[in-house]
Structures are given as C-alpha cells and as structure tokens.
Amino acid sequence: MKYNFNEIEAKWQKYWSKNQTFKANNNSDKPKYYVLDMFPYPSGAGLHVGHPLGYIASDIYARYKRHKGFNVLHPMGYDSFGLPAEQYAIQTGQHPAITTETNIKRYREQLDKIGFSFDWSREVRTSNPEYYKWTQWIFIQLFNSWYNNDTDKAENIETLISKFEAEGNSAVNAVHDETVATFSAEEWKNFTSEEKQEILLKYRLTYLAETEVNWCPALGTVLANDEIVNGVSERGGHPVVRKKMKQWSMRISAYAERLLQGLEKVDWPEPLKEIQRNWIGKSVGASVDFNVLSNDDVTSSARLPEYFGQAVEKSQSISVFTTRPDTIFGVSFMTLAPEHELVSKITTPEQKEAVETYIEATAKRSERERMADVKTISGVFTGAYAEHPFTKEPVPIWIGDYVLAGYGTGAVMAVPCGDQRDYDFAKHFGIDIPNIFEGVDISEEAFADKENTVIANSDFLNGLGYKEATKKAIEKLEEIGQGKGKINYRLRDAVFSRQRYWGEPFPVYYVNGLPQMIDAKHLPIELPEVEKYLPTETGEPPLGNATEWAWDSVNNKVVSNDLCHAEPVEASQNGIYPLELNTMPGWAGSSWYFNRYMDAGNTEEFASQEALNYWQDVDLYIGGSEHATGHLLYARFWQKFLFDQGLLPVDEFAKKLINQGMILGTSAFVYRLENENTFVSKNQIGDKKVLPIHADVSFVNTSEELDMEAFKNWRPEFKDAKFITEEDGTFKVSREVEKMSKSKYNVVNPDEICENYGADTLRMYEMFLGPLEQAKPWNTAGITGVHGFLKKLWKLYFDDNGLKVTDSEPSAESLKSLHKTIKKVEEDIENFSFNTSVSTFMICVNELTAQKCTSKAILEPLAVLISPYAPHIAEELWSALGNSESIATAPFPAFEEKYLVESMKTYPISFNGKMRFTLDLPMDMSKEDIEKVVMEHAKTQAQLEGRTPKKIIIVPGKIVNIVG
RNA sequence: GCUCGAGUGGCGGAAUUGGUAGACGCGCUGGAUUCAAAAUCCAGUUCUUUCGGGAGUGUGGGUUCGAUUCCCACCUCGAGUACCA
Known part of the structure; x- marks a missing residue:
C-alpha cells in the first residue's frame, strides 16, 4: 500500500470537522491549558509558507497537551478591521465587509488544509457586530473610570464625583491632565453640568482632548507612535506631519508603573520585555523649580551682566525634571525646548528677534530631520535669567532644539560637566563648565559615570556619592519648597481615534460638543452604510458621508441625520444628536480577544465569570515580536483595567509568550545587459554591465536553472528576451535571501506544498528548518528529506500486501529506539525545540527500519509520539492498528529508563x-x-x-x- | 552611539550540568535496480595529508586534564532603539 497523503489528509480533516474533535469544553475534570496564536489580519494575498510557522508550533504543543491529559483551548479568529480592505473599498467601491469575508474564506481554506486542531466553534472576528459590541462596551467602562493613585487602581467615576462633592479636587490623588485647575467642594457644586463634564474628561481613562497627533495625509488618518517607522507610516511609507486635532485618547500612562512591574511575572522573551521597558521609559529623579528673575530682582541686584533686559514682569518659575539632582551645583545654564510656553514670556526685547528667528527655523525642520541630525548644535539665548535655588546665582536661560517639548517638562537644568549634550552646548556657546566632581578631568568631555561619582564644590553635597547626594539634594529642595523627588515615564497616552471607515464605531454622541455614552443595553452601534469611503469635502472622516448617523436619545436608536440640527447647540429640541465620526484603531479589537475565546458565543456578557475563572489566562501565546509596543502593550493595559473592575481573575493575560522567527524567501535573480533585452547566465557575467532583476521563484528548479520559456511568457517585455546561457545550454540564476514578499517574487504558497507533498510534510518541514525563534530562509528543495521520512515511516506499517504490523515481542533494540525517542521528543516539546525532534523521529525510523521492526508494541506508541507533528498520518496508522477513536486524546507514551540501560x-x-x-x-x-x-x-x-x-x-x- | 542576539562544512542546522564537534536533512560524488526515467536502496562527503597522522566551531588571549560551551578584548552580521535630561 502506498502512502497516499492527499487522500489521507482530506479524510481526517473531514473527520475532525464532523466529529468536532477539538471542541473545548468549559467544564472538565482535566487541568486546563490555553494555547493561543496571534490572530491574523485576513489580507487579500492569502497565506504564504511563513505565516503558519507559529501556528504549526502552537498546534504541536496543543496536540501534545491533549495527549498529556489536558483540556486544551486552542482557538483561532480574525483581526478583520483594517486598512487594506478599506483602501480597496476606496479604489473599487466594494464594501470592506465583502472583501473581508472573501479573504477570510480563503484563509480558512488554507488553514484547514494544514490540519490545525483549532476549535472553530469559538472563532471571533473583530469586525463582527456581535464581537465589537463588547469592544464598545469596554470603551464605555473606560470612559466611566478614573485612576486612583491611592488605591493604585481604576475606579468608577462616581467615586471621584463623591470626592469632588466632599472636598474638591486638591486632595484627590488621581492621574489626570496637566491642565486641571484646583477647586473646592463648594466650587464643584456650583459648576454647571457642562463644566463638570469638562472637568471629568480630564480624569477619565478614555478622554477627548485636543492633541498634537501624527497626521498622515496620504492615508487620511492619524497614526500612533508605534505605527510610524523612521518618520513615515509603517504601512505604505507615507510622510507623517504633526497636527492638532480633537481625539479620543487612552490614559495608558496611568498604568505605566504596573505595566513595567507586570513584566517581572510573565515568561516572555527578554528582548521583548526590554522593548516594552524602553517604551515605558521610567526615569527616577526630581523635579526642580527655578524662579525666573523679574524686573524687581534685576533692579535690586548688581550681580547681573549689563545687557540683562527689562523683560520679565512678574515672577515665573521653570520646572525641570532631572535624573541627577546630585549635580545641581553644576548648573551653569538652562535650556528650554523652542516650543516651551514660557519662551515668549521671558524673552527680553534685545533677544526677541534672534529667538523668533530660531523658533521659525526649528519649526520648519521636520521631525525626521531633527532626529537624523544629532551633531549640529544650535540654540539661542533668551536674555532672561533664572535663580539657582541654592546659590541664588543667576543662571542664563537658553532655548535649544536638543530639548524635546514632549518629554518631561520640556526644560532642563544644564549640567555641562555631567552630561555630554549640555557639555557640547556649553562649549559651542562659550558657557562656563564648572566642575563639581572630585578628581575628575572634564577638559575633554563630560563625566556621566554615576557609580564613581564623588561630588565636590557643592556646599552640603561635598564628598557624597551619587546615591547619598541625590537623596540629600531632594531633601533640601523639599525643605525650601523648590522641588521634590519625581518619577517620569516616557510612555504617552495613546490616541484612540482614527479617521477611517472600517473600524469600530464609538458608542458616543455629542450634546453641545460634549461626548455622551450610549447606554450599554443599546449596543452594538453598527457601522452605517456610506456611499464613499473617503473623507468628506469638509474634511470630516468617512462616517461624515453617512446619512443615517444621528442618535435619537429618546427612542435609543440610530436615525437619519436630517433629524439632527447641524449646530449642536440647538440640537436638544428633539433629543437627536450627532454621533461620533471617528472609528477605533486596529488595536481596539485585539486588546481583549483572548478573553472572548473563553466564552465566544455569550450574548449577555463579554465572557461569563464562570468561563473566565475556568480558563484564567493564556498559558502559551505565540506570535511576532513586531507587536511589542502595539498590541502586546495595549492588551496588557486593557487586561489590567478589566482586572481592576473585578471583571477578570488575573491582571496579565499571557503567562508565556514566544516570538516565532520570520521565514525568509530565497529570491532568484537574472541579470540583464544594460539597455538590452538580453539576459546573462550567472557564470557568464564576467565584467559585463548588468542589472539584476527578480525572477519568479516558480520558474527556477532545484539546480538553480531558469525555465526560459516560462520566463519569456511571464511578462510582455520579456517576450523577445535573448539568453546568454552556460556552456551546457542551461541558464543559471543567482540566489539571495530576502523577506518573503509578493514584490520580490519569492513567495511560496502552502497550498501547493500540501498538494505536492502533504500537510504533514509541510508541518514537519517548517519545524525542521531551524529553531522556532530564529529567522531562517525557506528552500523548497529541502522538503524531499522530510517527505521521504514520512514515506519511510509508512513503510514500517505497510508493505505491498497491506498492514504488516504484528503482535510479536519487540526486541530490546527496538524498545531502546522507542524509549530514547519518547524521552527526547518529550523534552524537545517542553523546550519548544521542535526542529530537533524531527531529527529524532528520523533517527528512530531509520533504526526501526534497520531492525526490521514490525511489533505493534513499538509502532503503536510511535504513532502517538508523532501525532502532534504529523497528525493525519498518525490518525491513519492509529486507525489501521484497530483503534476506532481519534488519536487526539490517546495518552502520550510513558518513558521507561530501564530500556536505555x-x-x-x-x-x-x-x-x-x-x-x-x-x-x-x-x-x-x-x-x-x-x-x-x-x-x-x-x-x-x-x-x-x-x-x-x-x-x-x-x-x-x-x-x-x-x-x- | 546605546541595548540585546548571533557567528560551526557547499546549504539549513545538531552537540541539554565543560567530556567522541559536524547528529538529522538538503546538495554533491559513486554504485545497485531499470530498455530509460522517476521512485527506491547502498556507500562516501569539514579541511589537509607523505594515508602514520595533523588541523579545525569569527579573531586574539585566558581558566581547565579537557572549551562550540566559562572569562577578557576585538571583528563581522542581524534585531531593537535613537537627542528621554
């Protein structure tokens, strides 16, 4: 009997689907295990062989855990809102929902062919209203919450209102906007409803605010920081500019410390944790207030240089953040970011022109230029002076673009002897560089080594090291009321609005310009139909094109815009108000989907407490490291928030995470003579002037020879191509490893591999390529080794006359081969070293073949061992051996040391x-x-x-x- | 620049607490089978050699009876990050 993989695979895929073999139950005596893949965006291009790598690894693990007696949850779904379907809609007018549906169908077919053990009954799609109903619901919960620093968790906004009513806001320890004014309980009570709403917005965990955003004109939307790479959009590489817009934001900064601390308790790759740590960017230091010298100070002081202008009318103070309060006596100037709000207030008339010219010049430079150009030192003196908090000496105030407006307070106390940038700035402009370090030479460069710091020339700090001096400096600053210890984070609040159509609509309408939540019982608010997916002529987001997009707050339904007054101020007559025109970003739906899988069909809750308590969290999560600062950070944030609400049992959603490495393509290049339509074979190039051109890898055989006819028929411009071949008449291409992509014509499709070699071969070969986490090139030529192995495995069980397995006693040798394999494979799976177990299987089959083993006592357990890797052939062998149930839950063979002695x-x-x-x-x-x-x-x-x-x-x- | 990670045959890669370097597979070479091909099977395949052996895991040094593995310095490649005060 021949190994007919196509027939076998189709048969078992049908069996699994019909018998719902992998359907997970929410009630079980078995221990639970939750294996999750990062769900895909269903793109129009379909899957290439690189995509399933992580899915195969997680599937092997899920199947292994079933053999080990676990109740395994292994779901799959689609992150189905996103830009490509919408761009396609803009070009063709086809509704994104249709494109998405088509793409999902194709994905599903491809996935099914690989034989994954997914529980498809729990499939989620983020663009499905039944799903995004709960995304909207979570948004409402965030809106109704504030972050209490005293309890260190999110609380309902009602508790904040009670506090305001009782004591005003001065004693409230909350995370909030910088711009909140203090008010008393009395004042709060006298505020109008609208004033109260505006104040509360500054405390809510999701809030509407005028923010400077990254606007991408080509995509017509704003982008989050993590969606921008090198100053251009991650998707498409379009330019991005700064623009002020009214946007929903997520107060993720409230969770900065917990997001940082939480990394300690999860088993995630260290580099990924490091990326998140850097992104959160915690710095411990102090905030210090420097008083700006005003006219009065000037007239009463003889210490100032003559050119000091009569500028500052009343006392101002500049607040700075520093990580080195110990070096405060080394301050010889201050630098403000050009955008700093005090700049215009303190600049002296004499310096006004110079300052304005400088600000104008910086504003012209793009963010990108400023980033790229780190060498040029520029800045200008404002003419104003601040007073050193301890020495009371005047300190000149400069502006310079090496200080960033967006970090800290946008101002620094410059200590040139201890910071290289300050040092360079001081050298460039001839400012003093006082040395406050003992026994250190600063004539060439600044001294930034904290560990070896001994402070000198610093009054009460003399002789102290970094730690003691820092502590003492902060104490003294607090004593004189000009500073305090402070922790600063780089993590910014996340903009949550997108000016797009294909995303979750906000459950929000506006009364007098103030956002109101739609009551949760009226969700979902479904996406309206629009005629065009482009922004409106007045520059509003695509939802501005909808004609049915107003909220009837009396009857609680979406109604025609005509019923809604254009001017919101007058709109209260009939209770019909305009709805939010933005949609949510791509990461909204992916921030909680892993919880939805636990109870995917629930229509009453996002998931039942029962299901959540049973499944708890993801035990193993596999996906790409590119999501480090996006999905993985936002999902952790939502998880912690929902945990604070008492809605989730754990505050980290994934115990263990593995980043699978990318599978790279092996591109083929042909060389064309310059200005001619003649192609030169690799070894005939010599010193001819040639241009490399990508050839489709499907035209190249395993010996690197090009199918010249196929190439000529590929594109019209190659129709009349001529070839300079090797002496034997073949045409050789050269190979290069690159990212697998359509544009490089090096894409290999898993369907073809399944068709030609079978899914089991594909699964094993993907694992065989190398360690899961590593990037590695795909080379279809090598697949015959794995395919040959499966044939050899088959031949252990079958010959021309059919099944040849016997009940004979196994030899000691065969038992040794088997148990060696059990031990190694078990260790490998536990260590996620799937590549080495493929080799182990090969060795085992080679040995058993040599031993002419036909014993069922060996071959039956072997089928179970291999079933996580090659499930179809394993099922077939298992059933041929007389088993009537699926192999899926057959116990994993137990290793016995005695056979190895x-x-x-x-x-x-x-x-x-x-x-x-x-x-x-x-x-x-x-x-x-x-x-x-x-x-x-x-x-x-x-x-x-x-x-x-x-x-x-x-x-x-x-x-x-x-x-x- | 900084922070990680990695350098092993023609290629992908293996070597689990320091103990036979190159498992397994591809490719290549030779052979068997075949009218022929595919498929299958067998043998060989790190380099070098006077066929005894010798050298060898990016480079140089160190620890050790013994180092791909541990330590120091350097080189190369990859990833992340980029004026973060």
Missing part, C-alpha cells in the same frame, strides 16, 4: 583532550581496570611513543583523557 560503553580515548580512538568497555568497569586496559592497548602505546603520561583522567561512563 547499557552494559557496554564506547569510551573516547583522548590524548591532551583530543579524541584519538574509541574503546568498548563494560559500563561497570572500575577506574583502575579501565586505566590498565587503556594503557596496555597498542594504540595508546603508539600515541605515547614511549613517553610516560603525566596524568590520566578517567570519568567512568564518560571519557578517558591521557595527559603527557
């Missing part, structure tokens, strides 16, 4: 650490006897050439090493 050991005999020959000796031979046998051996004598060894190292059961 050896009586003999092949000892490597080394001389000075180099193995020269081997010797078979009994395992239980004593050290003395080993030495005797080895020394008497003729080869030993030949090696020694008459010398007497200095030393003989014998490690019984391991090695013999003769020194001398």
